[in-house]
Amino acid sequence: MDLKTLVARAKRGLREELRLYLVAVSSLSVAFLCVGGALLAVSNLDQMAARWGQSGRISVYLRDSVAAADVRQLRTVLEGLPEVAQVEELSSEDARALFLEQADVSADLGRLPVEVFPASLEVSLRAGTPVQRIDAIGERLARLRAVEDVETYRGWFGRLDALIGAGRTVAGLLTLLVGLCVLAVIGNTIRLAVARRREEIEVMKLCGATDGFVRGPFVLEGMFQGFASALVAVVVLFFAYLALRGHVDSSIASLTGMRTVFLRPWALVSLVVGGAIVGALGSALSLRRYLAV
Numbered sequence: 001m002d003l004k005t006l007v008a009r010a011k012r013g014l015r016e017e018l019r020l021y022l023v024a025v026s027s028l029s030v031a032f033l034c035v036g037g038a039l040l041a042v043s044n045l046d047q048m049a050a051r052w053g054q055s056g057r058i059s060v061y062l063r064d065s066v067a068a069a070d071v072r073q074l075r076t077v078l079e080g081l082p083e084v085a086q087v088e089e090l091s092s093e094d095a096r097a098l099f100l101e102q103a104d105v106s107a108d109l110g111r112l113p114v115e116v117f118p119a120s121l122e123v124s125l126r127a128g129t130p131v132q133r134i135d136a137i138g139e140r141l142a143r144l145r146a147v148e149d150v151e152t153y154r155g156w157f158g159r160l161d162a163l164i165g166a167g168r169t170v171a172g173l174l175t176l177l178v179g180l181c182v183l184a185v186i187g188n189t190i191r192l193a194v195a196r197r198r199e200e201i202e203v204m205k206l207c208g209a210t211d212g213f214v215r216g217p218f219v220l221e222g223m224f225q226g227f228a229s230a231l232v233a234v235v236v237l238f239f240a241y242l243a244l245r246g247h248v249d250s251s252i253a254s255l256t257g258m259r260t261v262f263l264r265p266w267a268l269v270s271l272v273v274g275g276a277i278v279g280a281l282g283s284a285l286s287l288r289r290y291l292a293v
Contacts (some may be wrong), residue, residue: 032233093293
């Protein structure tokens with residue numbers, strides 16, 4: 001059987017069972033949308049971890065009564081370290097202004113006095129600085145008399161790594177669950193379509209049609225269902241991302257200094273192609289016992 005005949009028979013089957021297939025596609029689109037949403041969340045968490053991991057940072061909070069000469073000396077020492085890329089001094093006024101600029105605060109928080117915000121030295125480290133070296137620098141800085149506290153953000157990174165790991169696990173389990181759901185839904189849908197065309201299949205088998213000749217259009221129909229379901233989910237996810245991006249970025253940017261991104265092209269292609277493959281597999285598995293006529 002040539003490809004043209006195969007496609008023509010599959011088109012006829014899609015037209016005859018259009019309502020049945022639309023119900024299946026709409027149901028499966030919700031499942032693929034859940035997978036796409038999980039992948040989108042994990043992708044943005046990965047980007048956040050990569051961004052912060054490549055631009056290590058230490059915040060050195062200064063004592064209220066520290067002398068200007070001590071601050072200059074501390075800054076000179078920090079700038080002399082080979083791991084340090086840049087040192088930025090923030091006064092209490094600068095810290096308060098930055099907080100009010102980046103955070104969406106209420107009127108009560110907006111009236112906080114300058115004294116609430118400690119002066120600090122914001123240290124940017126060079127890419128590839130080992131974690132042990134960052135901890136060692138932080139411990140040495142904490143012992144200096146001009147320093148009130150040191151934040152290396154190691155605890156925050158640990159929680160972020162744990163969150164990314166949990167997100168990957170959830171995405172993997174969700175992908176497996178959706179795969180099983182696609183196999184079941186498309187398999188049952190194809191079974192219904194085969195049952196309605198059982199007499200036609202029996203006639204073809206009696207006339208000498210091979211299993212491949214009978215199976216081909218149904219496999220193509222299952223592939224189309226999986227492909228269409230994943231494609232609809234990707235389109236819906238993209239427009240939902242565009243609609244919500246502004247609201248999400250206003251909060252994310254103030255906390256992390258980055259903006260959300262959509263799924264990469266390879267992830268989109270994998271989702272759509274994976275849907276087509278699983279759809280074809282579900283269709284092929286559901287046809288085995290119907291071909292023994």
